[in-house]
Amino acid sequence: MCDRYIFVQKAGVIRKRFQVFVPENIQWTPSYNIAPGKYAPVIISQQPETLLHYIWGSVPFPTKDKNLFVSHIDAKDLELPAPNTSIRYLIQQQRCLVPADAYIQGTKGHGLSKPFLVYLRKKARPFAFAGIYDTWLDEITGELIHSFAIITTTANELLRRLPCDRAPVILLHEQEKA
Template sequence: MLNARSEGSNNIENEMDYKGTLGIFNKPMFRHAIKSQRCLILADAFIEGPKQEKLNKPFLVYPNRDRGPFAIAGIHDSWQHPLTGEIHHTVAMVTTTANRLINRIGHHRSPVILSKEDEQRWIQPDLSITEISKLMKPFDSKGFNAYPISQKIKKPDANGLELLKPTGEKLFKDYDRCLYERLKYAEDHSFTIREERLVEGDQFILF
């Protein structure tokens, strides 16, 4: 998936408190899509590693139980191959500077995760550049946590729930079950895809 930097070619130092111009509106590859072809990329979690070690030291970033699945700001486009005439469809994830959680992992970029209130606003076709710009900000760390997982996750053919099993402590202490524990509980109790059940006071929403 493509990485659409909200700052474009600006903020090459990836300063966390960057307040300058968002150059994505001037990038030839993204300037049309960011204005009129925005979409939501749904996820239960995402994997990130430090800037240097990358997926040699992966972390699973996931929402707290009361947050559930979340939406990442995306843009989509299509283009026609000049020789074959085949139409190709592409999706890019909009990224911004790291927040406190991602910075603790050691990475300098973060996906733009939209609040529940902003999800519908992001896909409104008539948003102004000013309104779009306000939505491209680091997500609130308070609603998320992260823990280290196995390097096996970087293998192209890697698959299975065990890949999400913690190999160390959470970055932030809390009393919530980690994502692996939630999914494992659901698997052991034969939950089905897209099924919602209230079990022992916990709401599971699986995709």
């Protein structure tokens, strides 16, 4: 499971690669350490032509505890319990692309002596993680909160050697429009 990722592309590369408008009001700074609870760029299914800035971490509704962002950063694919209709709805209706260059495996209690940088072969960057997003109202501040989580799957044979049991779903370019 990745709990940090890297995205250092400039607006021009993002525009060209994902064919999106990058609004000037997005305060995007390329980062080698995107962590849960931080804002990061996403492309949502409801507005596929615009890059948006959402918080990484999905807070389960209803809650008032923003600290839960850190504990809900991924959504397991095909292992979701049948009664969890809110997650199923998000996967069906509120998908997003999470642009990235690489991710860091092993930064929290993974039994590794050091973290590993994981990226695509032939330096195919940027790419997109599959994600889900949600928008909810903070009842204390009245602020609309836009958040996302990265969909994960069972790690492949190469990643299991780290050891690693989960990995983010990385989409092929042709899957990004689906």
